[in-house]
Amino acid sequence: MTADESHFQYHSEELDLAGDSETGNWSIRCIDVHKRLGGVPVLDGLNVAIPDDTITVVLGPSGTGKSVLIKNLIGLMFPDSGDIIVQGESVPSLTMPKLLALRRRIGVLFQDGALFGSMSVYDNVAFPLRQHTDFSEGEIAERVNQRLTDVGLADAVDLPPSQLSGGMRKRAGFARALVMEPDIVIFDEPDSGLDPVRTALLCDLIQEMHGIYGGTYIVVTHNIASARQIGEYIALLWRGRIVEAGDADRMFSSDNPFVRQFLSGSAEGPLTMD
Numbered sequence: 001m002t003a004d005e006s007h008f009q010y011h012s013e014e015l016d017l018a019g020d021s022e023t024g025n026w027s028i029r030c031i032d033v034h035k036r037l038g039g040v041p042v043l044d045g046l047n048v049a050i051p052d053d054t055i056t057v058v059l060g061p062s063g064t065g066k067s068v069l070i071k072n073l074i075g076l077m078f079p080d081s082g083d084i085i086v087q088g089e090s091v092p093s094l095t096m097p098k099l100l101a102l103r104r105r106i107g108v109l110f111q112d113g114a115l116f117g118s119m120s121v122y123d124n125v126a127f128p129l130r131q132h133t134d135f136s137e138g139e140i141a142e143r144v145n146q147r148l149t150d151v152g153l154a155d156a157v158d159l160p161p162s163q164l165s166g167g168m169r170k171r172a173g174f175a176r177a178l179v180m181e182p183d184i185v186i187f188d189e190p191d192s193g194l195d196p197v198r199t200a201l202l203c204d205l206i207q208e209m210h211g212i213y214g215g216t217y218i219v220v221t222h223n224i225a226s227a228r229q230i231g232e233y234i235a236l237l238w239r240g241r242i243v244e245a246g247d248a249d250r251m252f253s254s255d256n257p258f259v260r261q262f263l264s265g266s267a268e269g270p271l272t273m274d
């Protein structure tokens with residue numbers, strides 16, 4: 001896709017990256033992040049601030065850098081230039097022990113659930129607690145069973161991932177992402193591979209868990225319906241940059257033709273296919 005840059009502006013409203021958002025503090029700030037992969041600029045001057053205690057949807061088409069952004073947020077990849085501040089700490093400058101400590105405060109639900117195939121659902125969810133805490137098996141059981149009940153998998157604890165449906169795998173991955181009581185939860189295309197009804201149900205579950213446990217949720221997707229259903233704050237990612245970000249009601253009523261086209265999934269507008 002290309003857009004005639006005269007039709008829209010990147011960040012038509014100034015981002016106050018240094019200060020607080022209207023609703024609270026910024027949990028994450030990306031400041032002029034550049035990342036090239038295979039000689040191609042994937043993140044290309046990305047600026048965004050993600051509010052605390054809010055469900056933010058980062059919406060963008062396939063291949064636009066969503067997964068690369070997530071990897072940079074959790075320090076699996078580092079920017080060529082620019083900075084990523086998570087809870088006040090600059091991720092690219094953290095020492096490895098501090099990076100590992102930061103990652104423990106972040107739960108990630110990868111695209112396919114990323115479950116260990118040789119472990120039961122229970123052991124998958126227990127894994128982070130066994131790795132990172134000195135909880136007794138009794139304490140672990142209490143926490144794991146609670147999370148599996150939360151996501152509707154209380155009856156599937158003993159199953160291997162191979163016997164789960166796609167939706168159950170995602171819910172098991174979600175339970176595992178929540179088990180360390182993270183401050184930040186990141187979802188990479190939680191709706192991929194699910195039919196619209198299961199997508200809506202998973203979005204309900206994401207909202208419900210956010211209502212119970214709170215925290216900064218970042219849902220990365222190309223699915224406009226999911227953004228509409230659960231996004232409280234929406235950032236539009238296109239060609240490695242955030243085109244526009246803001247509260248969902250403002251974004252869905254935007255006058256910016258680029259944002260309008262993007263959020264309506266319309267063929268009419270400044271974006272074209274080449």
Ligand SMILES: Nc1ncnc2c1ncn2[C@@H]1O[C@H](COP(=O)(O)OP(=O)(O)O)[C@@H](O)[C@H]1O
Nearest residue numbers: 037038042060061062063064065066067068069
């Ligand atoms: N490790 C890598 N090496 C080279 N190119 C990569 C790598 N990871 C991603 N890319 C490229 O970066 C672009 C963005 O990828 P990605 O973030 O996975 O997109 P998406 O928005 O679909 O998640 C794609 O063109 C992809 O081919």
Ligand SMILES: [Mg+2]
Nearest residue numbers: 066067188189
């Ligand atoms: Mg991706």
